[in-house]
Ligand code: OXT
Ligand code: ADP
């Protein structure tokens with residue numbers, strides 16, 4: 140018998156695959172090439188194998204930070220950011236970030252290993268036992284569990300579609316330990332994988348909705364366009380800019396909508412916020428909800444004059460959620476804004492010039508009032524002196540990503556630092572949550588390859604500070620500036636009992652956060668005046684080396700809760716000390 144015919148007669152050896160490999164193959168097939176997580180039982184080997192297979196796997200010090208990195212990856216790329224956690228405690232650590240992604244409409248998938256169903260369901264006390272699927276469900280957009288290797292492809296496909304289609308959000312994918320080792324025929328396994336086609340299909344608005352909206356806009360004497368983070372997420376930057384410019388209306392960017400059109404654009408009303416909210420007669424919301432950040436569309440902030448609201452949003456249920464929306468335009472922002480532009484034609488009359496002139500006047504007054512405060516070179520610094528130099532640095536480096544959290548450190552940075560390009564400012568978002576800082580900085584550096592400047596309150600930084608080791612380990616171009624005013628809001632509070640414990644909002648005085656960065660081989664700088672701060676940030680941005688600058692801020696400089704002190708209830712019965 141010839142050699143060739145002998146081979147043909149031998150039984151072909153069956154090629155096998157397993158859960159580990161199928162999950163990796165399914166992720167790669169769908170272009171999901173980065174995982175943020177913390178290793179451990181039962182996903183340690185999965186992380187190793189994913190790394191070996193060419194997926195970038197970034198290991199964090201705490202799952203919440205990995206989750207925040209994944210959530211912002213979703214915002215920046217429109218692909219679901221992947222967070223990988225171990226069971227029960229790791230899962231719970233990641234869950235905050237998943238809920239945050241859902242609240243902020245960012246696509247993200249939390250993949251968590253879990254204990255065995257049979258034991259969990261009988262509550263027999265497995266290692267890290269928890270009914271994770273049930274717990275995740277109310278906190279995310281969708282939750283799925285995969286029990287059989289042949290369902291991995293479908294399970295991931297469902298997770299991807301749920302995360303990115305319609306209003307984006309967080310999805311939970313539960314993978315019990317046993318699934319990883321399940322073996323099946325490799326060919327059948329390959330066939331079971333699904334490449335998701337058109338995961339976030341265009342949602343075209345109805346022509347009559349577009350016409351209705353334009354009719355209302357045309358009737359306006361004082362129109363206002365509000366650009367939210369949904370507009371930034373949509374990546375329809377040219378259409379949005381053309382539309383705003385064609386309308387001639389002033390626009391107000393929400394915090395993460397800043398930079399869609401530059402804050403220095405002649406139509407920008409960021410520095411005339413209260414004027415445009417009060418005096419406008421027609422308000423067009425593009426990817427922004429009328430939630431607490433916009434005073435629910437009513438009350439003092441909006442003035443007494445009657446207003447009509449037009450809203451562009453992908454989520455039909457968002458309409459009329461707080462006030463009546465007279466012209467809802469439901470669809471994706473790219474399709475909606477393009478349809479509106481087309482329907483405006485060539486003869487569209489721009490917003491009345493006297494309205495834009497009134498807004499510009501107010502804006503210029505506010506900007507002029509602020510200008511001298513930004514020039515001071517005080518030591519210790521106040522927020523304005525420090526932000527004066529950082530503002531120039533961002534202007535000179537418009538591609539850098541600005542991460543921002545804190546109270547005063549947040550509100551003053553938002554107001555003072557102009558943004559010039561879309562999706563360059565990422566911050567505490569809808570929940571005003573502390574702790575996004577280092578996760579966002581890592582996610583942004585990894586996903587965009589651009590330098591990151593993180594401006595952090597000293598309290599805010601503490602929520603994710605251990606990740607400076609992660610930043611050093613991966614040598615990411617992240618420069619962290621800590622506005623160190625010795626505490627939450629201010630470092631001057633006193634314990635009203637007269638006891639020895641410090642007051643609840645103050646920290647160790649004169650802390651040197653820069654030493655934390657030095658501990659891991661990064662650059663640490665203590666900056667006591669704006670000149671030193673400027674030199675240190677420029678050096679960090681030029682070198683790309685992980686850097687932490689402890690910016691010494693006057694402990695008395697801040698105010699309680701920054702700009703939202705009105706939301707902090709105070710006891711009328713409290714004894715005066
Ligand atoms: O038009 P008017 O005249 O009104 O003027 C406005 C603008 O027109 C004008 N403006 C300008 N003028 C001149 N030039 C320019 N360029 C310019 N731009 C604007 O300025 C004013 C103000 O403008 P703004 O800011 O746009 O308007 P306003 O009215 O403030 O807008 C309202 C809001 C609601 C939209 C806005 O304020 C906003 O977006 N706020 C977000 C607030 C937020 O989310 N804060 C974070 C939460 S605070 C609190 O919860 C904190 N905690 C508790 C905690 C949290 N959050 N999370 C977790 C997990 N645990 C606990 C903690 C622990 S903060 C915090 C730590 C704080 O301490 P840190 O040490 O970190 O920070 P420091 O405070 O620095 O010590
Ligand atoms: P901000 O906090 O900046 O005001 P919000 O998070 O409140 O923004 O609002 C974002 C809105 O954008 C959400 O209502 C969401 O449904 C919507 N959205 C997100 N992506 C899109 C998209 N591609 N097309 C249309 N609407 C979108």
Ligand code: MG
Pocket residue numbers: 596597598622623624625626627628629
């Ligand atoms: Mg502080």
